[in-house]
Amino acid sequence: MMAILLTGGTGKTSIRLARMLQDSKIPFLLASRSASVVAPPGMPATKFDWLDPSTFANPFQHAFPNGEKISAIYLIAPEVSDPAPAMNALVDLAVEKHGVKRFVLLTGTSVEEMGYYTGPVWQHFEDIGVEYCVLRPTWFMENFSEWEQVVLIRDESKIYTACGDGKIPFISADDIAAVAFRALTDEKPQYTDYKVLGPELLSYNDIAVKFSKALGREITHVKLSAEEQERRLQKLGMSEQFAKLLTSLEVRTAGGFEEQMNDVVAQVTGRPPKKFDRWVQDNKATWE
Numbered sequence: 001m002m003a004i005l006l007t008g009g010t011g012k013t014s015i016r017l018a019r020m021l022q023d024s025k026i027p028f029l030l031a032s033r034s035a036s037v038v039a040p041p042g043m044p045a046t047k048f049d050w051l052d053p054s055t056f057a058n059p060f061q062h063a064f065p066n067g068e069k070i071s072a073i074y075l076i077a078p079e080v081s082d083p084a085p086a087m088n089a090l091v092d093l094a095v096e097k098h099g100v101k102r103f104v105l106l107t108g109t110s111v112e113e114m115g116y117y118t119g120p121v122w123q124h125f126e127d128i129g130v131e132y133c134v135l136r137p138t139w140f141m142e143n144f145s146e147w148e149q150v151v152l153i154r155d156e157s158k159i160y161t162a163c164g165d166g167k168i169p170f171i172s173a174d175d176i177a178a179v180a181f182r183a184l185t186d187e188k189p190q191y192t193d194y195k196v197l198g199p200e201l202l203s204y205n206d207i208a209v210k211f212s213k214a215l216g217r218e219i220t221h222v223k224l225s226a227e228e229q230e231r232r233l234q235k236l237g238m239s240e241q242f243a244k245l246l247t248s249l250e251v252r253t254a255g256g257f258e259e260q261m262n263d264v265v266a267q268v269t270g271r272p273p274k275k276f277d278r279w280v281q282d283n284k285a286t287w288e
C-alpha cells in the first residue's frame, strides 16, 4: 500500500491536496518546518527542513496506520534562490534507501528542464529514471487571499506589483492540487511537465476592477518599478536574492511572458479551471 509525502506541508497546494487524499482514503504525511505544530487536526505531520539535512530521515520514520511505505513525494522548494542541491539530496535518499518510485515537482511557468531554480531537480528525475511529473503553474489566485497581498487589499485597498499591464491566466490552488492529485495517484506515471493555467487572461488592472465590483469599494493596482518592488519585498522579510528572483518574474510578466492559455486542467482532471469572478465570490469574507 502506498503513502504520499507532501513537502510544503502547510502551504497553499499541499493542504488542499491533503484534503483530497483524505477524502480518497489514501494515506499521506505533511512535512515542513512547522507542520508538526500547525497541521490541521487529524492530519499526520512531521518536522522537515530543506536547509537541515538531519531532518530528511524524519518522514521515513513515520508509522502509518497499516504499515504503508512512502511511494510518492510532492516536492515544494523552500524560498531560496538555489534549492536544487537539497531537493536532489532528498530525492536520492528517498529512492536509494526507501524505494520511493514517483515524484511530482511544483515549480513555475518560467522554469525549464536543466534551467535555473528547480530546473536541475527535473533534470535529475530524467537522469536517475524515476516516475515524475513537473507542474508549472502561472500566478496563483490565492496570492490575494493567503499571501502578503491579503492584508494590503483588506487594509489599504491596494495591490502592488511590477507586472505592469501584463496579462496572466491566474490559476486557483484548488485546480493545481487537483492536477497534482492525478499526477501522484494515477496508475500510469505522466513523465511530462504541465503548464497549469486558468481559464482567462487578466491583467492586475482587470483584477482590481473585479475586486472593486465584488467588494463594493475601489481597489487599485499600484504599478511599481522593479527596484521599488524589490525593496518592498525585502521589507517584508524576503532575502535580497529571493526578492530579486520574484521581481524578475513579475518583470517578465509585464513583458507578456505569462500571456498563454491551454486546457491542461480540463484534460487532466476532467473539469475546467475556476474563473476569477467565482473565486472572489467564494472568498469574499477574506477582504471585508
Ligand SMILES: NC(=O)c1ccc[n+]([C@@H]2O[C@H](COP(=O)([O-])OP(=O)(O)OC[C@H]3O[C@@H](n4cnc5c(N)ncnc54)[C@H](OP(=O)(O)O)[C@@H]3O)[C@@H](O)[C@H]2O)c1
Residues within 6 Å of the ligand: 007, 008, 009, 010, 011, 012, 013, 014, 031, 032, 033, 034, 035, 048, 049, 050, 051, 076, 077, 078, 079, 106, 107, 108, 109, 137, 138, 139, 140, 143
Ligand atoms: N504563488 C504563486 O503565484 C506561484 C506561481 C507559480 C509557482 N509557484 C510555486 O509554488 C511553490 C509554493 O507552493 P505553495 O504555494 O503550495 O506553498 P506556500 O503556500 O508558498 O508555502 C510554502 C511551504 O513551504 C514550507 N517551507 C518553507 N521553507 C521551508 C524549509 N526551509 N523547509 C521545509 N519547508 C519549508 C512552508 O512551511 P513552513 O514554514 O512550516 O516550513 C510551507 O508549507 C513555490 O515553489 C513557487 O515557486 C507559486
